[in-house]
Amino acid sequence: MTPIRRDILIGLICIAVALIVPFVFGGRYVVTQATVFFVWAIVVVQWNLVLGVGGIFSLAQMALFAIGGYATAMLGFYLKVPMLVAIPLGGLIAVVAGMIIGLACLRLRGPYVALLTLAIAQVMYVLIVNDTGCFTNVSGCMPLFGGVRGIGQFGDLGFRSLFPSKWYIAHYYVALGLLALAFVFSVAVIRGPLGLAFKALRDSPGYALSRGISRFKYQLWIFAVSAFFTGIAGGFYAVHFRVIGPTVFSFSLLLFLIAMIVVGGMGSIWGPLLGAALLMLADEGMKEFSDYRNIGLGLLITLFVIAWPRGLAGWFDRLRALRTSNPD
Amino acid sequence: MAEPILQLKGVKSGYAGRLVLQGADFVAGKGELTAVIGPNGHGKSTLLKTISGIVRVSEGEISLKGKRLDTLRPDQVVAEGVIHVPQGDLLFPGMTIYENLMMGAYLTREAGSVAERLERVFTLLPKLKDRRNQVAGTLSGGERRMCGIGRGLMAGGELLMLDEPSLGLAPIVIDQIYEVIFDLRHAGLSILLVEENAERIMDQADSIHLLDNGRFAWTGKGAELMARPEIVEAYLGA
Amino acid sequence: MDVVIQIIASGLTLGAMYAVATVGLSLVYGSLNMLNMAHGALLTLGGYMCYAAITHLGFHPVLGLAAAALVCALAGLAIYVFATLPLLRAENFETNIFIATIGIGAVIESLMLKSFGPYPIPQPLAVSGSVVIGNVHIPLQNIMILLTALVAMTAVALLLQKTRAGRAIRATSMSRDAAQLMGVRVGQIYAQVLALSGGLAAISGVMISSIATLTPVMGGDPMLKAFIICIVAGLGNVYGAVLAAIVLGLLEAATQYVLGVRWSFATLLLLVILVLIWRPYGLFGRQQVVRL
Secondary structure (H helix, E strand, C coil): CCHHHHHHHHHHHHHHHHHHHHHHCCCHHHHHHHHHHHHHHHHHHHHHHHHHHCCCCCCCHHHHHHHHHHHHHHHHHHHCCCHHHHHHHHHHHHHHHHHHHHHHHCCCCHHHHHHHHHHHHHHHHHHHHHCCCCCECECECECCCCHHHCEECCCCCCHHHHCCCCHHHHHHHHHHHHHHHHHHHHHHHHHCHHHHHHHHHHHCHHHHHHCCCCHHHHHHHHHHHHHHHHHHHHHHHHHHHCEECHHHHCHHHHHHHHHHHHHHCCCCCCHHHHHHHHHHHHHHHCHHHHHHHHHHHHHHHHHHHHHCCCHHHHHHHHHHHHHHHCCC | CCCEEEEEEEEEEEECCEEEEEEEEEEEECCCEEEEECCCCCCHHHHHHHHCCCCCEEEEEEEECCEECCCCCHHHHHHCCEEEECCCCCCCCCCEHHHHHHHHCCCCCCHHHHHHHHHHHHHHCHHHHHCCCCEHHHCCHHHHHHHHHHHHHCCCCCEEEEECCCCCCCHHHHHHHHHHHHHHHHCCCEEEEEECCCHHHCCCCCEEEEEECCEEEEEECHHHHHCCHHHHHHHHCC | CHHHHHHHHHHHHHHHHHHHHHHHHHHHHHHHCCCCCCHHHHHHHHHHHHHHHHHCCCCCHHHHHHHHHHHHHHHHHHHHHHHHHHHHCCCCHHHHHHHHHHHHHHHHHHHHHHHHCCCCECCCCCCCCEEEECCEEEEHHHHHHHHHHHHHHHHHHHHHHHCHHHHHHHHHHHCHHHHHHCCCCHHHHHHHHHHHHHHHHHHHHHHHHHHCCECCCCCHHHHHHHHHHHHHHCCCCHHHHHHHHHHHHHHHHHHHHHHCHHHHHHHHHHHHHHHHHHCCCCCCCCCCCCCC
């Protein structure tokens, strides 16, 4: 079986399973958690494009997520834009922001990129949290970006009024659809010309350059395209929770998402998705030990990077290699 | 031939996934000037890096006066008395000449012998004395080379390995550098010299070894090499 | 006039603290190409260890500071042995150590949270009183911080410039291969540098917590600023970093006064981005020529 066919097959099975989940486990808790998982999976799959495929050490992914979320919320709150329009617009705004961040970063070498993007996210956080002036008094004093409490009451996708008791199932399917799109898109990038260009740049930078493959151009591309679905995920997140606040910048969340990528396997197609699923499940199982959550995440990240830098995807590759070398 | 100081037996080594030395056998005599020649990219620098332990040996043996070197770390190889002056000098650009020379004597802890060696280096290469406080990053090519050789001598080793000491220098400067090298050899130091260009060392070297594709293809005296124009033509394009 | 004195006094104090925090980071990057994301956590660890030694173990404050420095130096060594060493043998060292130290930092900070709780604790290593220059009261604490930083920086400079070990550290950061060819055992140098950097982190952590308070997340902000300083100076450039730290400290004090606390960090960052667009390798950084 060719790798692409295998990917399609696994993908179809996953979607089929995901489609029936709400009917089997109808409980609201399971469905809602699964929806959150889809959101983080979108972010992680897109981040993996930048980190693992593009080799750009950007920590700005959650900032882009926040930009998408905030843009959606502010469009709805201040301009009364319907959510169905505001979310894609949020995605586009995230793309523009991604391009700007990309332009500021891409001449820099790896560690400089990491620091700069981390600092950019931090500045956004500080500016939002420290803003206490009233921008509007419509429903009580609210700063432009909502301050510590965030922005709420900016609209809805309409499922809450359509299915008052089952709206969360509708959100589940919306998130699943978005993830499927984001994932297909990421596979297309990895297996397509963009992925090939990066592979060329990684394996033989000199030759790739001489063939007209410009690292700068492709890095900007991958930065921009991965920002789109990340921003949309942010918008959906805001609509789903009916609020977007500075908590999306939290270090704990960043750690959680990095752990998903590292455990799953950076740069691989299925790794980040697998990592996201596993860490969501582990987090669920360890609820009572939540005090130790960050310790566990930290140890997990460190352990995987040192012992299995290619993550779980690396395990599977090795298993497959073993199987093909012993055809009995 | 003099008693051997350095001996390689079937040495294989290389970089991630690519073997460069593919079974090199080689002997260098004590107190002699041994030259390794050969075209670019056939493992001359790798040979020296392998001896000094920067590139790991994957197969075979390297020994200095009977003592195994191939299992040692680079710093231990230096401690055994093998000094490698690398290609392109690799000076410490932010340090002065004096500090560079002192780094050469890093493993020597008695101040007395360090001062003595410094005096000897300054006598041999007086230019270094004049510029002792100049930062190495601002030196000219010839001065850099001298500083590199001087730094190597500061270690007081038994075997001095020089990687293309003529590389990138003007002919007149090359002459000066070789004068120093020949002086050192006459003073009794064992020298292992790697050069792409064989002409200058032909009549001074005690033995010449031709490295081709990771193996030694020919060994002999300078005069014998001149008598084999086909080798000179095939490998050195002269 | 008084305002200027005020700004210079608090700017120098900030700069001094940042300088101590930055030097360790810069040394580690310079000699190993390792961006230590656990540096902020080491700062926090140092602050709490000093607190614990003085309050719970009854140490003399100076001994408390020394104990904190020792613990953090050991933590730095542990990072070398358990993370740096195995990762140096594999590919992609720079990326992997970056991620690994993010994990290590999270573990250390969470351990502080578990042991000391989330609430701010005052740092017992503090002096009260102030001196008056013009009409401005300058707390003695600030002066003590300046002096401590001065002593620490002088010690580091002497170590690097005048001692055999210091020369080996500089040599290793200029050219790893050449240092090995001189007989330097680079593994040992790496271990020394990480331990030294840990010790310096402890000192700056104690200083920072003595004018703010101890919290489990106190290391994040100074670490980010230390990174910014490193970037502006050019990663790995130790002396440039000290200069940049002092300049940024003064600048931060000035922007805080002129624009308010809210904007100071954003202004700083904007400046950094401009510097990086103008010189992608930092003000004093050298462009590394990549040979294909």
